[in-house]
Amino acid sequence: MDIVDQIKEQARISEVLQLTRERRQALDKTIMDYADEFLSNIRKLKAYNSPEDIGEEDYFNVAQGTLTGEEIIGVLKKTVDHEGINPASGGHLGYIPGGGIYPSALGDYLAAVMNRYAGIYFGGPAAVRLENALIRWTADLMGYPENALGNLASGGSVANLIAITTARDAQQINSLNIRESVIYLTKHTHHCVHKAIRIAGLGECIVREVVLDNDYRLDAHALELMLEEDRGKGLNPFLVISSVGSTDTGAVDPIDRISDLADQYHFWHHIDAAYGGYFILVDRLKDKFRGVEKSDSIVIDPHKTLFLPYGVGMVLVKHGQSLIDAHYYRANYMQDAFNANEQTSPADVSPELTKHFRGLRMWIPLKLLGIEPFAAALKEKHLLTVYFHKRIKSMGFEVGPQPELSVCIYRYAKTATPNKFNALLLERVQDDGRIFISSTTINGVYWLRAAIVCFRTRLSTVDLLLQILQENTQKLLKELIKSG
Ligand SMILES: *Cc1c(COP(=O)(O)O)cnc(C)c1O
Numbered sequence: 001m002d003i004v005d006q007i008k009e010q011a012r013i014s015e016v017l018q019l020t021r022e023r024r025q026a027l028d029k030t031i032m033d034y035a036d037e038f039l040s041n042i043r044k045l046k047a048y049n050s051p052e053d054i055g056e057e058d059y060f061n062v063a064q065g066t067l068t069g070e071e072i073i074g075v076l077k078k079t080v081d082h083e084g085i086n087p088a089s090g091g092h093l094g095y096i097p098g099g100g101i102y103p104s105a106l107g108d109y110l111a112a113v114m115n116r117y118a119g120i121y122f123g124g125p126a127a128v129r130l131e132n133a134l135i136r137w138t139a140d141l142m143g144y145p146e147n148a149l150g151n152l153a154s155g156g157s158v159a160n161l162i163a164i165t166t167a168r169d170a171q172q173i174n175s176l177n178i179r180e181s182v183i184y185l186t187k188h189t190h191h192c193v194h195k196a197i198r199i200a201g202l203g204e205c206i207v208r209e210v211v212l213d214n215d216y217r218l219d220a221h222a223l224e225l226m227l228e229e230d231r232g233k234g235l236n237p238f239l240v241i242s243s244v245g246s247t248d249t250g251a252v253d254p255i256d257r258i259s260d261l262a263d264q265y266h267f268w269h270h271i272d273a274a275y276g277g278y279f280i281l282v283d284r285l286k287d288k289f290r291g292v293e294k295s296d297s298i299v300i301d302p303h304k305t306l307f308l309p310y311g312v313g314m315v316l317v318k319h320g321q322s323l324i325d326a327h328y329y330r331a332n333y334m335q336d337a338f339n340a341n342e343q344t345s346p347a348d349v350s351p352e353l354t355k356h357f358r359g360l361r362m363w364i365p366l367k368l369l370g371i372e373p374f375a376a377a378l379k380e381k382h383l384l385t386v387y388f389h390k391r392i393k394s395m396g397f398e399v400g401p402q403p404e405l406s407v408c409i410y411r412y413a414k415t416a417t418p419n420k421f422n423a424l425l426l427e428r429v430q431d432d433g434r435i436f437i438s439s440t441t442i443n444g445v446y447w448l449r450a451a452i453v454c455f456r457t458r459l460s461t462v463d464l465l466l467q468i469l470q471e472n473t474q475k476l477l478k479e480l481i482k483s484g
Contacts, residue, residue, distance in 0.1 A: 030069040038081070038088075039102070042456065046433040047091030051083045085436055087310070090456030093465065094438035096247060096275045097454040099307030103368050107361035108309070118357040120334070121342040131359035132343050134366075138300060139316050141280050143293030149320030151350045152312055152358045156274030156301045157192035159315035162327070162350055163297040164196045164239070167268040170296075170322040171238040173202065181236040182206045184226065186218050186253075188246040190272055206235065215401040216442070218242055218253040220261065227265045239268045244289070245276020248440045249400055250385075250407025250451070252276065256291025263294075271298045274313060275453070276405050278305035281375040282382060288404060293318075302362050306374060307455040312358045323349045381406045381452045388450055388462050395470055400447065409440070409447040412473055419446040421476065428472040435465045 001009070019027070038045075058064050059075040067075065085092055088100045117123035118131060135150040153159040173181050183205050185193060197203065208230075210223045227237050240262065242253035255271055262269040271292065277300030279285045280292070292298070301313045317323035328348045347353045366374070385403040392410045393399045400409035415421045423446060426439050439448050450465065 027069045030073055034073045034077070035105075042088060043090070045086055045089055047086050047089040047093075047436040048430055048433045049082055049084065049086070050430075050433075087454075088456070089436075090454050090458060090461045091435040091464075092454050093450045093452060093457065093461075094436045096304050096451050097457075098303055098310050099453075099455050100309040101307045101365050101455060103365040104308045104361040107364040108311075110364075111357040111360045116357050117354070118359065119345065119347045119353050119355050120337055121345045122337040124357070125342070127357055127359065128343055128345055130363055131346060131357075134359055134362050135314065135316065138277075138314055142277075142289075142298055142316060144298075144316055144318050147320050148316055148318050149323045149344055149349055150314055150316040151323070151346055152302075152314055152362070153350060153352075154311055154313065154356075154358075155303065156190075156272070156299055156313040157195065158351075159274070159299040159301070159313040160190070160192050160270075160272060161196040161199055162315045162323070163270050163299055163317065164193070164202070164241075165200045166297060166317055166323050166326040167239050167270055168200055168202055169326040170319070171268055173205070173238060177236055178202070178204045180206075180234065181238050182208060182230050183239045183241070184208050184210050184223060184237065184267075185241040186210050186212055186243070186246075188212065188216060188248045188251065189241055189243060190247055190274065193241055193272060206230075212251075215404075216246065216249045216251040218258070220254045220257040223258065224261055227261060227267075231265065237265055237267050239270065241270045241272060242295075243276075244271055244273035244292070245279070245405045245407070247275065248407075248442060248449075249409050250276070250403055250405045251401070252288045252404045255289070255295060259291050259294035262296070268297070269295045271295045274299050274301040275304050277301065277314075278374070279378055279382070279405050281371065282379045284379070285382060285405065304453055305378060306362065306366075307377065308362055308365070311356065312362060317349075320344070320349075327351065377455050378406075381457065384457065384459065384462050385450070385452045387459075388452070388466070391462075391466050392469070395466065395473075397469075406452045408450045408452075409442075410450070411445070411447050415477070415480070419444075421480075422446050422448055424476055425469070425472055428476065429465075429468055432468055432472070435461065435468055437465070 085094065087098045116127045118127040121128045131152050134152065139148045139150060151162060153162060183197060187209055197207065208226060210226060211219045213219045230237050240258055242255050242258050244252050244255065259269050277298065280289045297315065297317045299313060299315050302308045303310050303312050327350055346355060382405060385406040385408050389399055389403050389408045396414065397410045398413040411418060411422045412425060426437065426448060429435060429437055437448055437450055439446060
């Protein structure tokens, strides 16, 4: 075969990659029908299903041949979209739940169909401007100045990594001073921060845990004493990480006070508000954010409290130039991709070059529905948590502090072995599956958690959880009496 015939032969085989209009429309219908069935039944679907061993692994092996669209949906329905937590369910009250508002899915669809390049301004100027506008909107909410910059990363973990890398360079931490340099955090700092510290090459720093007060917030006075003591020893306190909405209890650290200490001791104040950030949209909670504008960097997850599907976390850095300095790189083969009057490109402020055009999945819902319903949903989740806290207490449970945002910790303590009892209670709730909750251990005490973050969680959901907890507590108590 000559080369032209070979080219034609390969084109014939690969033609299938460009779906015909008929095939595309048939596939669209199969998938849209499936999505519609899922969403129409979402209230009836369980929040949790334990994994089943049904030997479907061959379906997942792409080397085993092809399936039709219907067959593919069939596989997903009984595997991926069945087993484990159902994060789209309003009954997901474990860990920090996600969301999955529908217009976001269409944003992802369009982003994928058009496949716009959102990494470098030259390639997709409007795509980059759209993402920058979302970053600017959030920076305005936080009271950050005009020269602040940020990035839409894949989630809170990567966003925290970007912030910590930036702090490292801005504070000039290097091989000469790393062993005397000190990072301060608490026992309730999210574990992704510890990962980020290691990945950013800061593993040799001194990492100190600041004690928590009775409401599980960083104790600012204890921090001040530590800073004073460490400075006296000739150490270099350079980074304090606070939380606005800790994962364990939803506690909000005294950020205003920490920023004042940052002025005095010249450290970088990073706020991990991955979960709590967008609660700033709720008027009655604004006070919790007092002084937020004084911090150096913030992480906020739109895939938590803006109810977007998984895949987007935001980092903001007040002095935008520090973010650029820590991430900027130019390669020769990109010499024609830059000009002077362009906006900051995502590639200049993150480890990524080519990336998902995440902005669209955030911009479409906000532009289509407006900000108000998001603020209302967040206020509702806060009020639901306050309601749950009150009701579970009146059912005889021990409760943690008044919920600051939308996490409540509680446990049934009127037994000889409460840790064991509550672990059993959690198992029963998970077996039931209509509501999914998780737990945590604080100072050796096992607590159940309710994190009310999903936009589909309603008063009826919370009442159902209360009912499930009450029924299973009674049952367990009876079983315990019987077994002596
Ligand atoms: C969820 C969360 C993270 C991690 O974010 P991912 O989006 O899961 O990577 C970090 N910090 C806090 C406080 C969180 O709630």
